[in-house]
Amino acid sequence: MHVIIPCKIELFDPIKSFSPISLEITELVPIPRASPNLDKNIQLHLSTAVTAVDSSDKTITFEKDAKFETITYDKLVLATGNELIAPDFDIDNMDNIYSLTNIQDGRVIKQSVEGKKEIVFISNMFIGIESAYELTKKGYDVTFLEQSFGILPLFLDGDMSGKLVELNEGVNFETNTNVTSITTNGSKKEIHYNDKTITADVVILPSNKVPSIALAKQAGCEIGDFGAVKINEFLETSVEDIYAIGDCVEVKSHITGTPTVSPAGTTAVRQAMILANNLTGNILTFKPVVNTVVSKVGDYNYASSGITESFAKMIEMPVVSACIETCQKARYYPQNNKLYIKMICKFDGTVVGCQMLSKGDLSSRIDALSFIITDNMKCEEIIQKEFSYTPSLAMVVNPIVQSALEIMNKLKK
Numbered sequence: 001m002h003v004i005i006p007c008k009i010e011l012f013d014p015i016k017s018f019s020p021i022s023l024e025i026t027e028l029v030p031i032p033r034a035s036p037n038l039d040k041n042i043q044l045h046l047s048t049a050v051t052a053v054d055s056s057d058k059t060i061t062f063e064k065d066a067k068f069e070t071i072t073y074d075k076l077v078l079a080t081g082n083e084l085i086a087p088d089f090d091i092d093n094m095d096n097i098y099s100l101t102n103i104q105d106g107r108v109i110k111q112s113v114e115g116k117k118e119i120v121f122i123s124n125m126f127i128g129i130e131s132a133y134e135l136t137k138k139g140y141d142v143t144f145l146e147q148s149f150g151i152l153p154l155f156l157d158g159d160m161s162g163k164l165v166e167l168n169e170g171v172n173f174e175t176n177t178n179v180t181s182i183t184t185n186g187s188k189k190e191i192h193y194n195d196k197t198i199t200a201d202v203v204i205l206p207s208n209k210v211p212s213i214a215l216a217k218q219a220g221c222e223i224g225d226f227g228a229v230k231i232n233e234f235l236e237t238s239v240e241d242i243y244a245i246g247d248c249v250e251v252k253s254h255i256t257g258t259p260t261v262s263p264a265g266t267t268a269v270r271q272a273m274i275l276a277n278n279l280t281g282n283i284l285t286f287k288p289v290v291n292t293v294v295s296k297v298g299d300y301n302y303a304s305s306g307i308t309e310s311f312a313k314m315i316e317m318p319v320v321s322a323c324i325e326t327c328q329k330a331r332y333y334p335q336n337n338k339l340y341i342k343m344i345c346k347f348d349g350t351v352v353g354c355q356m357l358s359k360g361d362l363s364s365r366i367d368a369l370s371f372i373i374t375d376n377m378k379c380e381e382i383i384q385k386e387f388s389y390t391p392s393l394a395m396v397v398n399p400i401v402q403s404a405l406e407i408m409n410k411l412k413k
Helices: 103-112 126-137 158-167 214-219 265-279 309-314 363-374 399-412
Strands: 007-011 021-025 049-054 059-064 067-072 075-078 082-084 097-099 118-122 141-145 172-174 179-185 188-193 196-200 202-205 209-211 242-244 249-252 293-297 300-306 319-327 338-346 351-358
Touching (some): 075 214, 103 126, 118 126, 118 196, 126 293, 158 338, 158 351, 188 202, 293 363, 300 363, 309 338, 309 351, 319 399, 351 363, 363 399
Parallel strands (some): 097 202, 141 172
Antiparallel strands (some): 082 209, 293 300, 300 351
């Protein structure tokens, strides 16, 4: 079987980063491996741009070394990822304005800020927030202009994102900002927003991205409401023998049952593993997502699974929430870390979302919540479950159980 996987790697000019150089990985050169027994007969073509897909003839055309070639496929997998979109304001011919989307961008920015003082980030998500705090530790004055009500609005409610900012020191956050333009004044940049102006030596632009669907549309694949490729539970598109995975596809939310997107590495890898099984005869299905994430801001880790309370209100889903402050270990144990948890449930006690903050590890806790949400578990079921305990690692009443009890008390009132 001849499987072709167009897969895009984007390299950005660090100064004018909105002109992506698309490197299309197309046909399946054997990859050197430590052992000949591990050779999977995969051919990898780098610096190769797929220019056309003909789903009726089952061919793709690609350009490499200024030459065009057309080949046939039995199965086609679209893994084209997403693409950066330009901001609404003009940045042409301006220096000291960068985008931060990959390691190379980070290296360039690191060199550019040497000898400078004031840095402004504009609504730059995960990597931007992490970088902002790291720069403050190095003595830079950093301001972060966030368009939404708080940082990380897809994963944290305003109370939890506000707590995360409060717990960390250094970055000056301004929320609900609308940047309308950037101008140059001598060596400085002036960022204009909400009838205000702030100056900076270096500006880091938003890293807003959209699914890359040009090839999918050319192949005739149906596109969903989120501007991403529609797929079924077997990762098939609407066109026979064409599959799609990763950031370019639309998935289903476990909680709402409606389409959504899940631009996470874990989602893409899970889809890849399932698709590999399906293409080799072991049929598996891709289940709806709860979008579980864990990362770090400043000195604190944050984690989230399911929907936020603000999103529940937006879709008019009646929910109740509870926030608790507890500990990672037994309260009397030295070298302990505080743990902040917000749990969101339906009025019948079914857990639909959870958010956590702590200096300690959160990955195992949020993974447990992911399973709880996926299993549609109610708070009364959680308190009947068995959790581990030892003073040096865990509390005798697990913080997840503490949160469930708090929700149950609220529901009784």
